[in-house]
Amino acid sequence: MARSHAIPTLKVEGLETRFVTRRGPVPAILDVSLTVGRGEIVGLVGESGSGKSVTGLSIMGLIEAPGEVAAGKVLLNGEDLRTVSRRRLRQLRGDRIAMVFQDPMMTLNPVLRIRTQMVEAIRAHDSSVGAEAARQRCRDALAQVGIPSPEERLDAYPHQFSGGMRQRVAIAIALLNRPDLIIADEPTTALDVTIQAQILAVVQSLCREHGTALIWITHDLSVVAGLAERIYVMYGGSVVEEGGVDAVLDRPLHPYTDGLIRSVPWHNEPGRPLNQIRGMVPPLDRMPRGCRFRPRCDRATEGCREPVALADIREGHHARCIHPLVESR
Amino acid sequence: MTEAALIRPDEDDLPPPPPPRSPGRELLVELFRDRLALTGMVIVGVLAVLAFLAPLIAPQDPYDLMQIDFMDSRLPPGAESMTGMTFWLGTDDQGRDLLSAILYGLRTSIEVGILSAAIALVIGASIGLVSAYAGGRTDALLMRIVDLQLSFPAILIALILLAILGQGVDKIIIALVVTQWAYYARTVRGSALVERRRAYVDAARCQALPKRRIIFGHILPNCLPPLIVVATMRVAYAIMLEATLSFLGIGLPVTEPSLGLLISNGYTYLLSGDYWISVFPGVALVLLIIGINLVGDTLRDLLNPRLRR
Amino acid sequence: MTVFLIRRVGQTVITLLVMSVLVFVGIFMVGNPIDILIDPAATPLEREQTIQAFGLDRPVWEQYWKFLTGALSGDLGNSFLFNQPALDLILNRLPATLELAFTALFIALVLGIPLGIIAGLDPKSPLARGIMGFSILGFSLPTFWIGLIMIMAFSVFLGWLPSSGRGDTVDVLGLELSIFTLDGLSHLLLPALNLALFKISLVIRLTRAGVMECLQMDYVRFARAKGLSETRIVSLHVLKNTLIPLITVLGIELGSLIAFAVVTETIFAWPGMGKLIIDAIAVLDRPLIVAYLLITVVMFSFINLIVDILYSAVDPRVRLGDEGE
Numbered sequence: 001m002a003r004s005h006a007i008p009t010l011k012v013e014g015l016e017t018r019f020v021t022r023r024g025p026v027p028a029i030l031d032v033s034l035t036v037g038r039g040e041i042v043g044l045v046g047e048s049g050s051g052k053s054v055t056g057l058s059i060m061g062l063i064e065a066p067g068e069v070a071a072g073k074v075l076l077n078g079e080d081l082r083t084v085s086r087r088r089l090r091q092l093r094g095d096r097i098a099m100v101f102q103d104p105m106m107t108l109n110p111v112l113r114i115r116t117q118m119v120e121a122i123r124a125h126d127s128s129v130g131a132e133a134a135r136q137r138c139r140d141a142l143a144q145v146g147i148p149s150p151e152e153r154l155d156a157y158p159h160q161f162s163g164g165m166r167q168r169v170a171i172a173i174a175l176l177n178r179p180d181l182i183i184a185d186e187p188t189t190a191l192d193v194t195i196q197a198q199i200l201a202v203v204q205s206l207c208r209e210h211g212t213a214l215i216w217i218t219h220d221l222s223v224v225a226g227l228a229e230r231i232y233v234m235y236g237g238s239v240v241e242e243g244g245v246d247a248v249l250d251r252p253l254h255p256y257t258d259g260l261i262r263s264v265p266w267h268n269e270p271g272r273p274l275n276q277i278r279g280m281v282p283p284l285d286r287m288p289r290g291c292r293f294r295p296r297c298d299r300a301t302e303g304c305r306e307p308v309a310l311a312d313i314r315e316g317h318h319a320r321c322i323h324p325l326v327e328s329r
Numbered sequence: 330m331t332e333a334a335l336i337r338p339d340e341d342d343l344p345p346p347p348p349p350r351s352p353g354r355e356l357l358v359e360l361f362r363d364r365l366a367l368t369g370m371v372i373v374g375v376l377a378v379l380a381f382l383a384p385l386i387a388p389q390d391p392y393d394l395m396q397i398d399f400m401d402s403r404l405p406p407g408a409e410s411m412t413g414m415t416f417w418l419g420t421d422d423q424g425r426d427l428l429s430a431i432l433y434g435l436r437t438s439i440e441v442g443i444l445s446a447a448i449a450l451v452i453g454a455s456i457g458l459v460s461a462y463a464g465g466r467t468d469a470l471l472m473r474i475v476d477l478q479l480s481f482p483a484i485l486i487a488l489i490l491l492a493i494l495g496q497g498v499d500k501i502i503i504a505l506v507v508t509q510w511a512y513y514a515r516t517v518r519g520s521a522l523v524e525r526r527r528a529y530v531d532a533a534r535c536q537a538l539p540k541r542r543i544i545f546g547h548i549l550p551n552c553l554p555p556l557i558v559v560a561t562m563r564v565a566y567a568i569m570l571e572a573t574l575s576f577l578g579i580g581l582p583v584t585e586p587s588l589g590l591l592i593s594n595g596y597t598y599l600l601s602g603d604y605w606i607s608v609f610p611g612v613a614l615v616l617l618i619i620g621i622n623l624v625g626d627t628l629r630d631l632l633n634p635r636l637r638r
Numbered sequence: 639m640t641v642f643l644i645r646r647v648g649q650t651v652i653t654l655l656v657m658s659v660l661v662f663v664g665i666f667m668v669g670n671p672i673d674i675l676i677d678p679a680a681t682p683l684e685r686e687q688t689i690q691a692f693g694l695d696r697p698v699w700e701q702y703w704k705f706l707t708g709a710l711s712g713d714l715g716n717s718f719l720f721n722q723p724a725l726d727l728i729l730n731r732l733p734a735t736l737e738l739a740f741t742a743l744f745i746a747l748v749l750g751i752p753l754g755i756i757a758g759l760d761p762k763s764p765l766a767r768g769i770m771g772f773s774i775l776g777f778s779l780p781t782f783w784i785g786l787i788m789i790m791a792f793s794v795f796l797g798w799l800p801s802s803g804r805g806d807t808v809d810v811l812g813l814e815l816s817i818f819t820l821d822g823l824s825h826l827l828l829p830a831l832n833l834a835l836f837k838i839s840l841v842i843r844l845t846r847a848g849v850m851e852c853l854q855m856d857y858v859r860f861a862r863a864k865g866l867s868e869t870r871i872v873s874l875h876v877l878k879n880t881l882i883p884l885i886t887v888l889g890i891e892l893g894s895l896i897a898f899a900v901v902t903e904t905i906f907a908w909p910g911m912g913k914l915i916i917d918a919i920a921v922l923d924r925p926l927i928v929a930y931l932l933i934t935v936v937m938f939s940f941i942n943l944i945v946d947i948l949y950s951a952v953d954p955r956v957r958l959g960d961e962g963e
Contacts, residue, residue, distance in 0.1 A: 062859055094865030101863075106856035111878045111954055121864040157954040173864065365771075477653065480942055482894035484901075485934060492919045492927050493664045569780045573901055576782045579919050592783060596905075599786060600794060600801075611783040619778040626774055 007078050009180045009213040010036040010059070010097075015072035017051075017058045019284070020065075026285045028054045028067065029237045033310070036181060039211040041204070043224030043245065045260075046234035049281050052217045053102075055234070056183045059215075060099050061089055077180060095125040098174035102186040104166035108158035114138075114169060115154040121176050141172040145202050164195035168202065175206060181213040189218070200227060221264060225249055233257045236281065236292035239310060243317030253319035253326070256293050291321070299323045359631050360624075369623025376617050380435035387432045388414055391425035392586055399424045403603050419605040421594055427605065431613045433586035438617065441498070441581075442568035445505035450560055452506065453513025454552075460514070461521035472518065475511045483508035483566070487574055496582045501574065505567045516559045520552035554632040561625030565618050572614055588614045646946055650939045657935045658709065661928060662702050709932055715925035717918070724929035728911055732933065734804060735910030737815055738902065739895040741830040743888070746837035751881075753838075754845025758880075759872065761850060769842060776839030781898060785832040785905040792828060799828050802907035829906040833899060837891055844887060848880035855879075882953050889945030893938045 012034040018027040029051035036042050046052040058069050061081055074081040076097055081089060101107045108117060118138040122129055129137075135154065142150035145168040158166055167187055174182050184203065188196040204227060207214045216227055224231050224245060231248050233241040233256070241254040252258045259277035279296035288294050290305040297304070303322055310320045360366050384390065398411070406419040406427075418427035460471040478486070490504040574580030575589030583590060588610045595606025708715075717724045757766040793801035805822030807814040816822025852858060853876065861871045900912030907913070911930060918926035950956040 060863055062862060090865045090867065092865070093863055099860075099863040101856055101860060103856060107860045109857040109861070109875050109879070111882060112875070113954075120866060120870065124865050124867070124870075159955050170860070477656075480890060480893070481938060482890075482897035484894075485897040488897075488900070488915065488919065489664065489931060492922075565778070569778075572780055573782055577901065577904060577916050579916065589782075592786070596786060599790060604790065607783075607786055611780075611786070614783065615779055618780070619774065622774050622778045 006038060008035050008037045008075075009040070009077060010034065010215075011073075011075040012055075012059060013073045013075070015055065015058055015074065016070045017054050017063055017067060018070050019067045021285065023285065025070075027070075027237060028284060029058065029234075031310075032072070032234075032237075032239055034215070034232060034239070036213045036215060038180075039207070039213055040230065041207060041214045041216065041228050043228035043231040044215055044217045044234065045219065045221060045224055045231055047219055047260075047281060049236075049284070050234040051237040052219075052234050053185050054237075056099065056185045056215065056217050059183060060093065060097065062099075091125065094121055094179075095177045096179050097181045097183070098177075098179040100167070100170050100174050100182065100184045100187045102189055104163050104170060104187075104190065105158075107170050108166060110158050112157075113154070114156055114158065114161075118142075118154070118169075118173055118176065121173050125177055137176065138172075141176055142169070144175070144206065145169070145172045146198070147172070164191050164199065167191065167195075167199055171199070171203060171206075175210065175212070178210055179212060181215070182207070183215045183217070185217045186219070187216075188223070189220070196223075221249070221261065233260070236287055237284070238292065238320060239318075240293065240320045241318065242310070243314075247314070247317045251325075253313050253317060253324040254293075254321045255297050255299055255323070255325065257319075258325055259296075293321075356631060360627060363627045363631075365623050366627035369620045369627070372616055372620030373624065376435055376613070376620065377439060380432055380439055383429070383432035383436050387426075387429035388417075389426045389429045391430040391433060392584065403598065403606070405603075406605050406609075418609045419603075421591060421606045422598065423594075427591075427609055430586060430591055431588065431610050434588040434591060434610060435613055435617060437581070437586045438568045438571060438588055438614065441502060441505065441571050442564045445502045445567050446509060446560055446564045448502070449506045449509035449563070450513050450556070453510035454517045454556065456510070457514040457517030457519075458521050458552075461518045461525060468518075471514070475514050475518075478511040479515070483570060484573065487570060488579070491574065491579045496579065498581060498585060501571060501580055504574075505570060508570070509563050509567060512559050512563055513556065516555050517552050520555055524551045558625060558629045558632055561621060561628055565621040565625065568614075568621070569618055642950060643947065646943055650943045653939050654936065657939075658706060658932070659702070661931050661935070662705050715928075717923050717926040717929075724925040725933075727914065727926065728929045728933050731909060731911045731914055733814055734816075734908060735896060735899050735903070735912060737817060738826070738829055738833060738899050738908060738910060739892060741817060741826055742833035742837065742895050742899075743892055745830055745834040746841050746891075747888075749834075750838045750841025751845050751884075754842040755849055755872070755877070755880075757842060758846040758849025758853070761846070766846075770846070773839040773842045776835050776842075779835065781832060781836055782901045782905060784835060785829075785902060788828055788832055789905070800825050801828070804909055829902045829908050832906070833895060833902045836898070837895065840887075840891065841884075844884060845880060848883060849876055852876040852879045882949070885949045885952065886945060889941050892941055896934070896937065 012032060015029060015032040016027060017029045018025045020026075032051070032055055034042070034044075034055075044052050044055065054063070054067075057063050059074050059081070061069070061074075063069055069082060072082070076092060079088075079092070081092065081097075084092070108114070115135065115138060118141070119131075119134045122134045122137060138154060139150045142153055147153055147165060147168055153161075158169075161169065171184075171187070182203075187203075188199050191199065200223065203214065203216075206212070216224060218224060228245050230243065231245045232239050233248065233254065235254075235256045241248060241252065241257045243253075248257060249261060252261060256277070259275070262275040263277060265274060277296055282288065282292075282295070289307075291297070291300070291308045294300045294304045301323070308320050308322055310318050313319050313324050313326065360370075379386070400411070402420055402422050402424040404410075404416055404420045406417060408416050408419065410416060410426075414426070416426050416428070418431065420426055421430065456471060456475075460468045486508045487504045490507060491500060494500040494503065571580055572587070572589035572592070575587040576593040577589075578593065580589055581587040591610040592607045592614075595603070595608075595610070599607055713723070713725070715724055716722060717727055720727060753769050757769040760766055789801045792799045803825060805816045805825035806819040807816045807822060808818045809815075810818065817826055849872075858871060858875060861875050866875075899908075899910055900916060902908060903910045903912035904916055911933070914926065915930045917923075918930070
């Protein structure tokens, strides 16, 4: 779905992050490019180890030693986060771009009250806000994410909340300064399915309401199916397929995406053996040359030993494969 | 689908995995690579060798009353005795050659330190294992005792015990054992509990292995890493505690070689300028303790799973 | 919270009782109790009288009861050495030892925590490595020996500070404290520093470990994602999480300082309990030893209790219980 011609909120080009190990640098993500338009909801899908979380952290500049972002551009509203001063990065973080993490238990500091952790997010970007005004904003934010009795909840500590509530608080904090983009790194993975649905609904409606763009990182295809407009599929540290969510899920191009979709158990007829992608994801430091999916692919040929670029196969629908599944299923 | 030949997974040219090294060897390699630990090991090694060869290499046996002459007392370093022997480090107030006394004293320190740690380890580890495996009220009771013991400073416990038991090498060792066993018990129990919950223990039990075999064959080896760290630090502490107690006069009896006693003898002469009687034994003691602690420190960093990244 | 308090106090009382039994058994029953309590130089008649007076011919539990009631009313017999009530002797010396121990604790915290934070923030930096190296030195140097060296250096060679004794005291709330006089301070400095050295290392290491662990936590990452300054992250988020566990350690360490003061007091001739007890052990002055033990045990239990209460008051997870999930 084409967006307006304004500068996209986020444009990532050729991002590469690697970890320095005793045996040399190991790339965790390689040649990752993303675009998120104003107010667009994008899904970033992949298994554990695919590099999706690393991508999110790299965009935010939260990668720490022994990891480092080695190459690429991260343009937030045209500004390259990789080259701005540390001060500017701090200004932008929490204000124009925010992040929600996976484990709500440890995202919030257990020894500080909720209101402390919320007010500081406001004050860090606008120290002129008065105590009462800040408290008011926090109260409203909690109410918006659906937390009952927000006034009392402000003075509570994180351990007095359930997991779902804590995640709502994290989302409320992310939205406090009305950022242009939120990166949500598997925020519902650790929660029950029913809570998951609630959180999804909250995030979706708030993003629509404020025009906030969203990158939703997950391993769960069903989540992105109902939420995102476009989706990126990652494998082995690179984007292997991208396109509109319907296009990718109904007519996948990359064999991995196809395998992923087929692996979902409810696609299977009971009694028949479950579909699986044979083999396992190789460890980061032992990735095959060329196409990284090659050892597990039924369609691999000699030509797959060469590095493959992300190509535009169908309009707006890209895949990193020289044998894409162009015929319909 | 092209008709070009499909490649099979096993034809892949992935780089071969590095040969696996046993965790023990891995640890030793890391240990030797760390400069501080290496320094520590060298120091301890040299001192230990010198100490154990003391009867052979010391110019004099300073605790054989026939060999010391009161006329030689308080001679500065480098002085010569009537018999032509050089007192490289001077003599103490009894006329003992300080160099020899230090070597013998180191020997005692190391022996007492290691012996007490070994006994305490065996006792403590056994209690810890029993406690972890028995669980329930036995565990609760034993750990209460351990906590109680650990809430009192070692020196106090040693003071009490020595007040009751009196002086003597065996009494010191008993006192040192009592101050230490609780550390081992707690460490082993902690590791054993974690290990016990691991899947492989259930697997072993399914195989109907006898309990003793499970405990000693499976659980114990995995308790070793923190145990080694604790043991190293406790040996250093035991050595220091023994020296402290001897210095205070309630440790080893005056007939035994002890660095603490040497230092305490020299204390009275410190202010009048005969510094060597207290300083040199102290330096030897400090080197020994620092050496052990350097090794123990590195071991702790290497074996700590949480701080390793 | 009140339930917790009651339970803790109850535990303390039980601990004290158990300890009193242990002390009783140790001192009064190991070895010949008659020789223990009676001055070796007494005549047979005096022995007989003392046996009667102490009830040493009575059943054990009766002796224990006498001991316990005596202890609770403050009567633990007279010291052989000084022929004065043992308990009074110990209590007279207690303030000096406490002053030394608290000052040492203060020094250890004031120096150790900042150094530990620096070492933890950037562990690979040369400064951090230097601090850690210094800390190994700190707990490898035996207190007694380094005390001697300090005397040699600062008193004998440099002549800056006195080498022994306690300075002028000032009456504060009934206690004689020397820390408030200049002379007192100059006498206090070396011994307190000596005593503190070992603990400084411990505090540095604990703080460093705590800081390093905190920095890896998700909430620090989240704080950065919020755009907070590093200063705030360290001074609030990290510090609060690091210092709370430190409190529990402090209790044990204060007790350890009080016990280890024995060594420092001997070297610096500081007129505290420690010096007294060493002399008492040397001549087997049992009433004095018993008095020291009981006072120490009571103090430690008390300190542990206070620390527990303090910890539960400060850590919100303990204070408010778990209401979530």
